[in-house]
Structure formats: structure tokens, C-alpha cells
Amino acid sequence: MITKVVGKRVERVGILDKVTGKAKYGADLEIPNALILKVYRSPVPHGIVRKIDTSEAAGVDGVVRIFTAKDIPGENLYGIINKDQPVLTGEKVRFEGDPIVLVAAEDEESADRALAALRVEIDELPAVFDPNEALKPEAPSIHEKGNLLFERKIVKGDVEKGFTASDIVIEETYETNMLEHAYIEPEVGVAYRDEDGCVVVLVTTQNPHSDHAQLVSILGVEPEKVRVIQTETGGGFGGKLDISVQPFLALAAYHLDRPVRMVYSREESFQATAKRHPLKIRMKTGATRDGKLTAMKAEIIADTGAYGSYGIAVATRAAVHATGPYEVPNVYVESKAVYTNNNWSGAMRGFGVPQIAVAHESQMDKLAESLGFDPITFRMMNAFTTGSVTPTGQTLNASVGIRETLKKIRPYYEQLLREADATQLSGLTGMKYGVGVASMWYGIGNTGHPNPSSAQIEVDHEGNVTLFTGAADIGQGSDTVLVQIAAETLGLPFDKIHLVRADTTLTTDAGATSASRQTYISGRAVYEAALEVRKQLVERAAKVFKVPANLMVCEGGFFFPQYREFQKLSLTDIIRRSLVPGEVIRGEGYFNPETTSLDPETGQGVPYTTYAFASQVSLVEVDLVTGQVGVVKTISAHDVGKAVNPANVEGQIFSGVAMGIGMGLFEQFYPRKTKSLDTYLIPTAMDVPEITPVIVEVPEPTGPFGAKGVGEPALIPTAPAILNAIHHATGWWVNRIPADLETIRGLTSADEMEKSKS
Amino acid sequence: MEEKLGEEIVEISAMVNGTSVVLRTPANRTMLSILREDLHLTGVKEGCGIGECGACTVIMDGKVVNACMVLAPKMDGATITTIEGLGDEENLHPLQKAFIEHGAVQCGFCTPGMILSAKALLDEKPHPTRLEIREGISGNLCRCTGYQQIVDAIESVAEGGMEEGR
Numbered sequence: 036m037i038t039k040v041v042g043k044r045v046e047r048v049g050i051l052d053k054v055t056g057k058a059k060y061g062a063d064l065e066i067p068n069a070l071i072l073k074v075y076r077s078p079v080p081h082g083i084v085r086k087i088d089t090s091e092a093a094g095v096d097g098v099v100r101i102f103t104a105k106d107i108p109g110e111n112l113y114g115i116i117n118k119d120q121p122v123l124t125g126e127k128v129r130f131e132g133d134p135i136v137l138v139a140a141e142d143e144e145s146a147d148r149a150l151a152a153l154r155v156e157i158d159e160l161p162a163v164f165d166p167n168e169a170l171k172p173e174a175p176s177i178h179e180k181g182n183l184l185f186e187r188k189i190v191k192g193d194v195e196k197g198f199t200a201s202d203i204v205i206e207e208t209y210e211t212n213m214l215e216h217a218y219i220e221p222e223v224g225v226a227y228r229d230e231d232g233c234v235v236v237l238v239t240t241q242n243p244h245s246d247h248a249q250l251v252s253i254l255g256v257e258p259e260k261v262r263v264i265q266t267e268t269g270g271g272f273g274g275k276l277d278i279s280v281q282p283f284l285a286l287a288a289y290h291l292d293r294p295v296r297m298v299y300s301r302e303e304s305f306q307a308t309a310k311r312h313p314l315k316i317r318m319k320t321g322a323t324r325d326g327k328l329t330a331m332k333a334e335i336i337a338d339t340g341a342y343g344s345y346g347i348a349v350a351t352r353a354a355v356h357a358t359g360p361y362e363v364p365n366v367y368v369e370s371k372a373v374y375t376n377n378n379w380s381g382a383m384r385g386f387g388v389p390q391i392a393v394a395h396e397s398q399m400d401k402l403a404e405s406l407g408f409d410p411i412t413f414r415m416m417n418a419f420t421t422g423s424v425t426p427t428g429q430t431l432n433a434s435v436g437i438r439e440t441l442k443k444i445r446p447y448y449e450q451l452l453r454e455a456d457a458t459q460l461s462g463l464t465g466m467k468y469g470v471g472v473a474s475m476w477y478g479i480g481n482t483g484h485p486n487p488s489s490a491q492i493e494v495d496h497e498g499n500v501t502l503f504t505g506a507a508d509i510g511q512g513s514d515t516v517l518v519q520i521a522a523e524t525l526g527l528p529f530d531k532i533h534l535v536r537a538d539t540t541l542t543t544d545a546g547a548t549s550a551s552r553q554t555y556i557s558g559r560a561v562y563e564a565a566l567e568v569r570k571q572l573v574e575r576a577a578k579v580f581k582v583p584a585n586l587m588v589c590e591g592g593f594f595f596p597q598y599r600e601f602q603k604l605s606l607t608d609i610i611r612r613s614l615v616p617g618e619v620i621r622g623e624g625y626f627n628p629e630t631t632s633l634d635p636e637t638g639q640g641v642p643y644t645t646y647a648f649a650s651q652v653s654l655v656e657v658d659l660v661t662g663q664v665g666v667v668k669t670i671s672a673h674d675v676g677k678a679v680n681p682a683n684v685e686g687q688i689f690s691g692v693a694m695g696i697g698m699g700l701f702e703q704f705y706p707r708k709t710k711s712l713d714t715y716l717i718p719t720a721m722d723v724p725e726i727t728p729v730i731v732e733v734p735e736p737t738g739p740f741g742a743k744g745v746g747e748p749a750l751i752p753t754a755p756a757i758l759n760a761i762h763h764a765t766g767w768w769v770n771r772i773p774a775d776l777e778t779i780r781g782l783t784s785a786d787e788m789e790k791s792k793s
Numbered sequence: 794m795e796e797k798l799g800e801e802i803v804e805i806s807a808m809v810n811g812t813s814v815v816l817r818t819p820a821n822r823t824m825l826s827i828l829r830e831d832l833h834l835t836g837v838k839e840g841c842g843i844g845e846c847g848a849c850t851v852i853m854d855g856k857v858v859n860a861c862m863v864l865a866p867k868m869d870g871a872t873i874t875t876i877e878g879l880g881d882e883e884n885l886h887p888l889q890k891a892f893i894e895h896g897a898v899q900c901g902f903c904t905p906g907m908i909l910s911a912k913a914l915l916d917e918k919p920h921p922t923r924l925e926i927r928e929g930i931s932g933n934l935c936r937c938t939g940y941q942q943i944v945d946a947i948e949s950v951a952e953g954g955m956e957e958g959r
Contacts, residue, residue, distance in 0.1 A: 046893060054889040056836020056876035060902065065834035218936055219840045219848055220902040230850030269838075269902030270936050301841040510900025510937050682942075689939030690899065712845035712934070720940040770814040786842040 036508060039591070041523040041740045044682040048514040048534060049267075049389050061223030061239045061266040064297050067224060070099055072283050072297040073146040074250065075136040075153050076307065077128035079705065081162035084126055087136060095152055097145025102137040102286060109255025115277055116247060119178060119340040120379070122253055122282040128157060129177050130341035130376050131707050132306040136249055139287050139295060164706065166315070166338040166373035177341065177374040184339055185347045187354045189368040189638035191426045197330025197365030201321030204330075205401045209318065210771040211390040213338070213704040214311035214697075217264075217717045220269020221304040226284035226395040227294035234288045235262045240537075241271040241509045241548040247539040249278055255657040261285065265537035271509035272694075273382030276549055277344055279308055283756030286347070303713045309381025310704055312349045312372070314390040318357070320398040324418045327410055327601055328364075333357045333394070335370035337380070340706075343408035344381030346372035351482050351633070355529040358426050359395035360437040360476035361417040366426040368638070377706040384691075385747040389478055389698065389754065396473040396755030400762065410472040411448055414650070415441050419476070434743065436674025436733035437648035439472060443672040443729045444652045448472060449548065451654045451668060455764075459657075463616065467657040468667075469764025473756035474650040477617045477748045478643030480552040480628055487627035488545040488557040492521060492564045494572065494621075495582055496614040498607035500525065502564075505545035506557040507537040510682040511746055513553040517561045519679055520739050525572075526563030526589040527606065548728050551647065551744030554679060556626055558739035564624030571620045572606070575613040579604065628737060645735045647743045648674040651692075651752035655760040662779035664700055664761060671752065672729035676743035681730060687749045688728040693718050695753020701773050794850045805869045809834070810878025818865050823911035827868065830873060836876035836905045840934070847933035848905030851875050857913045857932070876905035879912065887950045888912055895946035899937035907933045911947045920951050 052058040068236065089101045104125030105112055111125075112118045124133050136153055140146035151497040162168045176182060198204055216581045224238030234254065240246050240263070247263045253398040268275065280297040297308065335353050338348030354370035403413035418437045424430050444663040448470065455468040462468065480486045508514040514534055522529045535541050545557045557753040569589060576594035577584040586597050595603035604612075614620070628644035651671040657664050671688050678684040697718045709715050734741025758769050767782045795907050803820045804811070807854070809832060818827060824872045825842075828851070840848030842861050844891040852874040880886035891897070895949045898904050907930055914921060914929035923930065935943065 044896070045900065047896060050893050050896075050898050050901075051882060052905050053898050054876075054885070054892050054908065055881055056834070056905045057882075058901055059835070060838070062839065063829075065833070216936075217901070217934075218902075219846055220838070220900065221840070268900060268959060270900040273935070300841070302845075351816040510902075512899065580900045686896055686899060686938055686942060690937050691939070693939035694936070712841045713843055713844055717934055717936060718873070719931040719934065720944065724938050726939065726941055 038523055038740065040519045040529050040681050042677070042681065043248050045515065045519060045529050045680060047512060048518055058267045060220055060269055061225065061237065064225050064227045064237060064266065066296060067226065069294040069296040070139045070141065070287065070291065071143050071146050072287055072295050073138050073150055075150050075155065076136045076285060077131060077133040077135060077157065078329050079128060079157055079159050080131045082128050082157040082159040084124060084128060084135060084155065085158050089136065090218060092138065092149040092152040095145060095149045097141040098138060098149045099141065100139045100291060101149065106290065107286060108289065109253045111390050113249045113253060113278060113282065114343050116344040116345060116347045122286065130378055132378065133341065137283050137286065139291060143210060148427060155711065155788055159180055162376035164377055166336050166375055166376050166425055169373050169375045177376060182371040182374045184343050184352050184374055187351045187370045187638060189354050189366055191428060192365035193634050194330045194332050194365045194367035198321045202324040203402065204319060205398060206319040206322040207398065207770055208393040209316040209397065210637055211314045212392055212698065212702060213313040213380070213706065213771055214383060214702050215305055215704045215715055216272040216274030217712065217715065218270030218272060218274060221301055222279040223297065224284050224289035224298040224644055225279045225294060225296045228288050230357050233260050233262050234285050235264065236281055236284050237264045237266050238284065239268045239275060240265050241268065241275045241507045243507055243537045244505050245547060246278055248280050250281060253282050254285055261326060263539045265507045268507065268509040270547065272384045273549060275509065276306055276382045276547055277309055295380045305709060305711060306606040308346050310340065310378050310420050312339060312346065312380040312387060312390070314353060314387065316391065316394040318394045318398055318784050320402060322402050322406060324406065326406055326413055328361055328417045330365040331358050331363045333368045335368065336370045336696040338377060338399050339372040340375055340377040340379035342379040344379055346380065346385060348482060349387035353391040354638060355427060355478065355482060355709040356388045356476060357391050357395060359392065359399065360419050360474055360648055362419060362423045363426065384694065384750050386550070387748070388475070389751045392473065392475050392751050393758065394425035397758055397768065397770065400759045401768065413444055421738060427633060427642055429641045434645055434676055434733045434735035435648065436731050437476065439731045440648055440650035440672040440674055441474065442703060442742060443731060444650045444670055445647065447670040448652045451652060455654055460659045465659045467764035469652065469760040469762065470652060470654050470755045471758065471760025471763055472650065472652050472750040475646045475748060475751035477551065477751060479555045479647060479744045480550050483633045483642040484639055485627050485630065486546050486552065486556065487625060488560040489543040490545065490557060490560040490564045490594055490624045492568045492622045493619045494568060494610060494612060495619050496616050498526060498610040501535055502532050502540045502561065503535045504557060504561065505537055505542040506553045507548045509548055511687065512680065513548065513557065515683060516679045517557060520558050520561045521565045524562050525569050527592045551746040551748060552743050555645065555738050555744050556628060558679065558742055559626035560624040560735065562624065562739040563626060564622040567622030567624065568620055571622070572609065576609045579609055579612050644737055645743050645744060647748040649748050649752055651756045653756040653760050655757055655764060657761055657764045657779060662776035662783065664757065664774055666757060667694055668724050670729060672731055673745055673748055674731040675745045676735040676738050677732050677741035678730045679740065679742050684730055684745050685728040687745045689726050691749020692726050692753050693723045695750045696722055697772060699754030699757040701775050703773055721793050803866050803958065805807065805865055807868045807870065808872040810875060820865050822865045823861050824863040824865065824868050826861055826867060828879065834877050838869055838902055838905060840902065847906045847910065850909050850933060852909050854915050856868045857910050876908060887953065888947065891946035891950045894940045897938060897942040897946040901952040903933055907943060908934065915951055923948060
């Protein structure tokens, strides 16, 4: 199919404002007369709130109002999957940072003085910070229903029989790190009540319609009394799916006759928002001598911290993806999300899949080495193909590009092996070089749940074309991609389409910007809306030309009857001749990919319609003296179905590799200790190597122009590829991330001790 | 209420984006808050407030500084360039053009600081290697782009030279 806009590196929507400093993020909105909001948070990780004395704080100059749990008119409980998190807690605190009191003041200094003048008495309770400990009967109970939030099982075939039939079985425990999203823009928003009494919240978010639903419930008002508008958003990575400042803003705007404004400091952003679930994974994998996987058993425990957030989704995704992109006839997985008194864990780029990939990809390399296969050959022997059956019993019918990605990285793998050898020979002593491979699969959209998107396109009587989408662009580029899809389908130039996005009054629900779903699901909804508009336009044009609609051609913004291009009329001409002022042509689009819920006992079902696939190879250097690991080169091949905008896809790949380097090598959030970016280090330009992106396009029949998604897949293979490269360089298997200086130095000294003994 | 240390008022006279600015302000305020709140230059972003992220990077007397780490009195007599002073829609700086052409922007929150660090780098070293570019922007954190398209954009300006711009 020849496309004119889709598949092209068009200029990003909104980029001009971003490079000139004109783009308005939440903190840049100037709201005259706005009050400042600040929150008093629990200084202890577990306890009962005995007394809140606000009298002194209320008397502080400049303080306008102090709110506690009893000021919440609706339900003081929220949560995106299970509701277990209070907006302001009046009874129990479950982590160091739980919000208790909200202060509205004329300025920041007054708000700070009020916070210092609050007297909150908390009876401290014993806390539990380890999910295994939290599961013991004697553990302190964090929520009334107990500390086990959720358990997901996946059962396929007979795993024990599978192990019996194996020639080799490898069993290992893996541990992954708690991570902070560290988007550069902290949480921020403003709110006011408009002339109709509607509470309007302008906020940084990746989930405007969900924010809206939650605020409606918290305020206990009719849906039309709340409006959420997404501001320009400075990154999200899953961390802006849960509400943060939203309920505080809405609550204060609801009660007060003044606009309000709230900005999290970096420290508050670190303390108060979700983290990546650390996982403990016990994985056992069997294979035959000739290299076929026979069985895989995994036990997964995810620390979801004080609240559920996306814990259920993370435990489920980790379980569903636990084999990796390989056919395994016998599978048994138990995956638990467990409450502790740590910071709450939620969504972060990949929902448990980047964590589980560390386990399945390490297992693949261990098996390959033991059986004498190179890592690509062994993966190729087991990789999914059309017709393969996944652990949930789903037959993959289309767009299975995993083998293509492996083929694409093969030559790079060979080249990097030669480079590693050559560098090793000429390099410094104490430096080791190695090459590692990792692959991944990732289901697009929510797991086993309906997750529709909707969109509208309108053409007014002057020929203005407007796309309405609820999809929040948080920097990843959905604005651009959705406009490309609309333009391509309508046969219009890219810049002809005006965009209205992520405003709960003007746009309908497109679902969250998460699960790598916006290009695939919202893209298809936009495509459907555009098809409908195109059909109507062609009918109008046919009337103008007095020919049957099936003889009309629509191309490059012009309409003409077949073979009569010389008579062509522009969209505006057609519109002016066929619409009266005030009349609009409107198309509705809707898409909800087919899924089924997973069986609660066996996990069998169709969790996603389509999957993305990727394979990556990295060359690393290991400094045995300092313990530092550096990634020298990375080649990453992604099957995205169709790259609607190749520059955006490459941007996601670069981004994912960078984030994966932090995850694999140095990022670690320590609850109650990590405060800001001075101790939580994220990759700088010096930590990230030159990356070669390889785009593989095995079209997905249900996707717009064949597209799937890439946002999260980009990250997933990075950490395991690094671990496998460290093994190739040093002979050590590193089974926990990050593989930081201490880990590597520890392995060096253990090796030296071993040598001195012999 | 007692006066806190550092709350004495200072008078600052500075050249900001080519315009002379005179203002009186408490001495303990940061240049970041003065630029954003008093001068409405909101292209200068606050990401951490402790000089770690580089989102508030501006050029002060030819050097990049984190505006959150500079107190008001230091602004007196200084020449300061923010993203707003580099180029606008009608008259983009070559770096701004290059960032657009190379798709070197995702969420855009680090972009103003990143572009200013790149400008200071190229002013000092017009033809840096890719590694030198990476060093030059290593004080500016970006969580979205993985930096590669940013390095490409800066390199393209270095190769084409800065002559076409200002």
C-alpha cells in the first residue's frame, strides 16, 4: 500500500512551541489569585492516626483553609483497579508519605508554616517491608482483607511431566529493583470552579478520563460537574496514570471560591507517587538435548507497597509473559502482588514485563550455553511463529515478528562478537568485553479486559477539519501519529487537521496512555472516524459532480471523478458547495480489540489481540577494578507492525534502551531513604551508547495501517541483554538488577578469593 | 513576624534576552523564580530545585548555569539568555530548527535547557565530536529521548556551522 503521510517522518505536532519555550506545562499556567496547596504527609510507615489538631495551623497568617478526611464530600477512596487508597487518611497510615492534611494558603511560605504548625498524633504500628514476610500469618496486617492483594495462576499442559521429559532443567532466583519514573516534570495542576459550578482541573496526566471518573466519585457530584483538561505533560512512563495532585486540587476548588494551584517538589514526587514493582522470581525451565523448551515453572512475588494501584495488572502481565516469546508446551506460573509498608508500586513502562524478561532471558542464555547453542540459534529454535499457542492457550494468528527480529540482529551479533574479541586483545587489563542478546514479547492494551477507544472527526462548513481524541500525548507522540492516521485516511495533507485532545468535556474516552495502546487502539478509532467522514465527503462530492459515489477519487485533499482530474475540486470547494453555515460533517470511530478475561484458576484466555516482539544485542565493557559496566553499542530490532512515524518509533527505541540501562545497571529506589535526583541517578547522555534501531514491520490486520505499539517494548530487552553480555564478558551470571558497582566488585573479590584458595 | 535571614531586599540590574531589567527582590530568591514569576520566562523549567536535572539551564555571561542554584544578588550586572531569547517562531535559532528536524523532542520539558547547553557548547567549541556533545549536555537530564536524536541535532548544527544563525 502506498501511503503519503503514514510511514513518513513528519514534524511532531506541537514541537515548535516546545523548542521556543512557549509550550505551557501545568506550572507555567498563570492563574491570577490562585491559592497554593500543600499536603502534610505521614512521617511513619505504619500507624493509626489518633488526633489531628489543626487549630494552630489554621491561625497562621495567609492560611485560608485546612482540609482533612472529613471534608471529602464523596468517597474518600480511589484506585485505578482496586479502590484502597484514601485521598486524605483519617484513620490509618500505610507508608511514610501517606497524605493526612491539605492546606490552602495565599503563598508557599504560609503553607509551609501551616504544615509546621499542624499537630498530628499517630500511634505507630509494627511495619513490614518484605513481601515474603508480609505473607506470613503473624505479619502486621496492612489492609483489612490481608496482605495478599492478588494472585494469578497460569496453567498449560503438565509442567511436572514436562520436566521429567527434559534433558536439562535450570532453576534460579532473580530479583529486580524498585524504580522511580523520574519524568523531568514533577506533578502539577491548577483548578477552579467555572460559572456553571463545574470543577475544572488542568493537570499533567496520562489518563484524563479516568481522572475524571475518580474525581466525580471523590467529590460525589454529577459527571458534568467535573472537567479534566490535560496540560502539556512532561513525561509519564506510567507514573502519571494514577491520580496525584488531582483530588487535592478538585477538593479545594470544590470548597473554595478561589482558583488553586499545586506543584509537587521533586522530593514530594519521589515520596508520594508510584514506583516500579520490585519482583522476586523463582524460575525453573527445562529443555531437551536437541534444544526444544519443554516446561517452565515460575513463582513471582511483586511488592505492591502500601496500595494496589496497578499491582493486579503487574502480577498478571508478569505471569502471562513469563515464558518469553517462545513456545513452551507445559507451563505453571503463580504470581502474587503483596502489600507492604513500602512506597506503593504502580504502573511503570512495561507493567512487570521488563522485570520478568530479566528472568526468562537469563534462563534462555543459561540453557543455550549448557546445550551448546549460540543464543540466537537457541531462541530461533523456540520462538513463536504463526500458529503458535501461548501459555494462556491463545493461538497467534498474525503479526508474529519475533523470528524476523532475531534474523535482523544476527549479523550485528556476529560483528559485535568480533569487536569484543578484538577489543579484548588490544584493550586494558582489568577490562572485559562481552556481547549479550535478549528478546521480548509484549501484549498491546489492557490484559484480558475491554479497553476501547473512541474518536470523532468533524468538517465544518468552511472546510476546517478537527480531530477529537481523548488520548493524552505525554511526549511519546500520539498527537502526531493520530493526526497522520486521520490525514492519510481522509486523503488530506498532515497540516490540514486541527487537533483537540484530552479534555473530558470536548473529547470522549480514549482510555489511558499506557500499555503501548494508543497507536493501535486509538489509532484504529481515529481511522474508523476518518473512514466515515471520507465516505460522507465522497458522497457530497459525487453530488457536486453528479456522478455515482463509487466513481469519485479523493486524493491529496482534492476530489474528482475518475479520469477527470483536470476538474478536481478541493475539500473546501466541496464543502462550500454542499454545506450550509453551521452544518458539519461528523464521523465517529470506536475500537475495542477482542480479548477474553483470563480463567481465574488456569489463566487461560485471550489477554490481548496482538503482541509486539523485539530482539536486541548489546556490547558491554566491564571494569573489574571499579565494578563499572558500560554499554558500548546496542542494536535493537522491533516488530511494530507498521511504523506510522519512523522517527517516533526510533525515538521510543532510543528512549527505552536508555531507561533500560538505568534499570539494568544503577537505578535503585530505597523506600524512606531515596529523596531526590542527587541520590537517584538516571542515565545521562554519557551513560547511553550509540544505538542502532531496526524497524521490523509484520502487519497486524486489526491495527491502523498494520500498526501495533512500541512504547514499552523498547525498554524490555535492555536489562537482560546487558546481564547476558556481562556473563559473556566475565563468566558470571548476575541474577539481580541493578548490576551496579557493588555487585560487580563483589563478584570480582569472590573470584579472587576462590583463586587464592586453589 | 520576625525577618528571616536573607530576606533583605536587593536591587538587581541585568540584561535578560537583550532587554535591560531592573528589579528589587528579596536576596534569598533564586534566579529561577525571578525569571519564571517576575519576568514570565516560563521556558525556564523547574525539575528538581537542587541543580541535578538541568531543566532550568540558562546562559549567564556566556556560561551555562542552573538557575535554581543562583541567588538573586548574583544576577546583578549579568547578561542572561533564556530559551525565549534564543529565537522565536519567525526567527528560529539553527539549534531550534535542528531539534525540530531531528525529532529531538518528546515531552519537551528538558528541551529549553538542553538547547541552551548545546548553544553554550557550540559557542565554545564549534565542531565537537559526538562524545564531546554528549559531555556537553551531560548536565541536562532527559528521560524521554535516550539523547541520540538530540546529539544528532546538535551535530548537524556543528557540521553546518552556526553562521546562519545569530
